[in-house]
Amino acid sequence: MASLLAIVWDWNPTLVNIGSLDIRYYGVMWAVALLLGGWIFSYFCKHEGKSGELADSAFVYIALGTIIGARVGHCLFYDPMYYLAQPWTIITEIRDGGMASHGATIGILLSIWLCARKNRVPVLWLTDRLAIIAPISGAIIRLGNLFNSEIIGRATDAVWGFKFVRLYPNIPIDKIPAQHPTQLYEAACYVLTFVVLWYLYKRTDAPKRHGMLFGISLIGIFLTRFFIEFIKMEQEKFEVAMIDDIGLNMGQVLSVPFIVIGIASIWYALKHKPETAKAPTPNKKAKK
16 A cells, blocks of 8 residues: 555656757756855855955855865765776766765865965854855755655655656556655755754854854764665665675765764864954055
8 A cells, every 4th residue: 555655756857958968957956056055155244244255256166166076075985996997987977966975075175175265264164154055055956866866765665655767667667666765854854954053043152153053064964864874775786795794884984974073063162162243354444
C-alpha cells in the first residue's frame, strides 16, 4: 500500500534547449542561490553602514570560491583517479552535477579571507554574515539535486517516498522502489537553520559576538548532513568499503571537522565580550 502512495518523480532535468546547449534546473538553482545570497549580503552592508563596494567585491569572491571549491572538492574527494586522469572533465562535465558542499565550504572560507584582506574588514565579521546566507543557498541547491534525481536516499515504506523513474529506465513504475527524498530533508533542515540564524541576527547580540553565527551555521549544516547520510545512498562505490570499515561514508567523515570548527567557534564567541558599538568613521577627511 505504501508503495502505491509513493510520489512518482520523473522530472526532466533540462529546463530548455538552445541548439546544442541545454540549460538545466540544477544550474538555474545555483544561479538563484548566488543571486539571493548577493542580495542578502547587500542588505547586511546597508544595514550596518558598509560600502556598496564591499558587497560587490564579496559577491565576486564568494561566487568564484563557491563554484570552484564545490567542483574541485567533488572531483578530489569522491573520484580523484577519474578526474586527475581526465582533468578537462572537471569543467566539461560540470553540467551533469558533481558539486560537493564540503569543497564549497573550503572555497568560501578561502574567498572570505581574500575578500576581507582586500577590503580591510574583519574576517569574522564577514564570516558571520555569510554564514547566515550559506544554509538558504544550500537549500536551493538541494532542489537542483532533486531536479537531477541525484543524492537520493535508501528504500522506504513511507508514503512520502519518491520513485525516481529516471534512475530505473525501462522498469515498470510499480517495480521501482520508493526512496527517501533526502534532498528535501536536507533543504528543510537548512531552511530551519537559516530562520534561526536570521532571528539571532535581528533579535539578539549574536552579531556582536564574532564567530557565534558562523559556528551555529556550521553545526546546523554539517550535523544535518552527518545524520541524513545514514539514510542516503552511497555516491561512489568506495564508500561501501568505508562504511564496512568505519561505519561512516565520505560525506560524514568530511562533515566531522566542520562540526568541530563550529563548536570551537561558538566557544570562542562566548569566551570574548561582545563587540561594542563604534562611532561612525567619516569617509572623507574634514576640510579645514
